[in-house]
Amino acid sequence: xxxxxxxxxxxxxxxxxxxxxxxxxxxxxxxxxxxxxxxxxxxxxxxxxxxxxxxxxxxxxxxxxxxxxxxxxxxxxxxxxxxxxxxxxxxxxxxxxxxxxxxxxxxxxxxxxxxxxxxxxxxxxxxxxxxxxxxxxxxxxxxxxxxxxxxxxxxxxxxxxxxxxxxxxxxxxxxxxxxxxxxxxxxxxxxxxxxxxxxxxxxxxxxxxxxxxxxxxxxxxxxxxxxxxxxxxxxxxxxxxxxxxxxxxxxxxxxxxxxxxx
Numbered sequence: 520x521x522x523x524x525x526x527x528x529x530x531x532x533x534x535x536x537x538x539x540x541x542x543x544x545x546x547x548x549x550x551x552x553x554x555x556x557x558x559x560x561x562x563x564x565x566x567x568x569x570x571x572x573x574x575x576x577x578x579x580x581x582x583x584x585x586x587x588x589x590x591x592x593x594x595x596x597x598x599x600x601x602x603x604x605x606x607x608x609x610x611x612x613x614x615x616x617x618x619x620x621x622x623x624x625x626x627x628x629x630x631x632x633x634x635x636x637x638x639x640x641x642x643x644x645x646x647x648x649x650x651x652x653x654x655x656x657x658x659x660x661x662x663x664x665x666x667x668x669x670x671x672x673x674x675x676x677x678x679x680x681x682x683x684x685x686x687x688x689x690x691x692x693x694x695x696x697x698x699x700x701x702x703x704x705x706x707x708x709x710x711x712x713x714x715x716x717x718x719x720x721x722x723x724x725x726x727x728x729x730x731x732x733x734x735x736x737x738x739x740x741x742x743x744x745x746x747x748x749x750x751x752x753x754x755x756x757x758x759x760x761x762x763x764x765x766x767x768x769x770x771x772x773x774x775x776x777x778x779x780x781x
Contacts, residue, residue: 529666529668530740531706532545532564533565533736534709534727534730535564535568536571536575536599538572539580539581540755541736541755542578542736544736544757544758545738548753548759561591563595565597566657566688567600567727568582568597569599570616570620572623575603575624575627579647583649593661595657602619603621603624604651606640662679665746667705669705672707672709672710673701673705674693675693675697694723697722698771699721699771706724706739714728715752718767719773720768720773721769723774724764724774734754748774748776750762750764
C-alpha cells in the first residue's frame with residue numbers, strides 16, 4: 520500500500536510517551552514517502568510526547584525537528600505535555616506531574632537521581648529552549664475539513680467554542696461512550712485502545728495504542744479531501760506497516776472508508 524499524496528493528507532500520530540525509538544521509525548517512514556512523492560507532509564502529533572517511557576528528551580527533539588522541517592505540522596498539547604510545560608514555567612503542579620510519570624522525563628533530561636530540585640528544572644529550560652517553545656506554541660485543537668484533531672476528545676454536549684481545556688486534554692468516558700454523529704470526526708489519543716490497533720467509530724478515530732506498554736505506535740494518514748484514511752503502525756523491530764483498525768459500528772456506520780486494493 521502506498522501513502523496518500525502528502526500535500527492533501529495529515530499524518531496524525533498517537534501518544535508517544537517517551538518512545539523515541541518508535542517515533543523515529545514512523546518519521547523515517549513518512550520521510551521516505553515524502554521524498555518519493557516530492558511533497559512535504561503535514562505531521563500532527565496528538566500529544567503526550569513525554570512521561571512514562573525511557574526517552575522523552577529524544578522524543579521532544581524529534582518533534583521539534585519535524586515542526587521545523589515540515590511547515591504545516593503541529594504539536595497538539597497532551598495532558599502530560601501540559602504538566603511538563605507547567606513544571607518548566609509556573610511550577611504549580613510538579614508533585615502531581617511526578618506521580619503521573621514525570622520522573623522518567625526528568626531522568627531523560629538530567630540523568631537518574633533520587634532528588635531533583637527546581638534548579639534542575641531551570642537547567643532543562645535553559646538547555647532546551649526549543650522544547651519549551653514547542654510546548655508553549657502547541658495547539659489545543661486543529662480542524663481540517665470534517666476532522667478535528669485533539670489530544671483526548673471533546674465534550675459531545677458542548678459546542679467547540681465552549682469546550683473546557685480539561686476536557687480537551689483529559690476527557691474519557693463521556694466522549695468515548697457517546698453514540699451519535701458529531702460536527703466533526705474527532706481524531707484523538709489519550710485513551711489506549713483495547714488492543715494495539717487503532718479504533719474507529721461513527722464519530723472518532725482513536726490512535727493511542729499504548730506505545731509505552733505495547734511497543735506499538737500508530738499513525739493515521741487522512742486525506743481530508745477524499746476522506747480516505749490509511750493506518751500504519753511501527754513496533755520495536757523498527758518496521759512500519761499498514762494495519763486495519765478495530766471497527767466499532769454502533770448502528771451508524773463508521774468514519775473509516777477502506778479503499779479497494781490497487
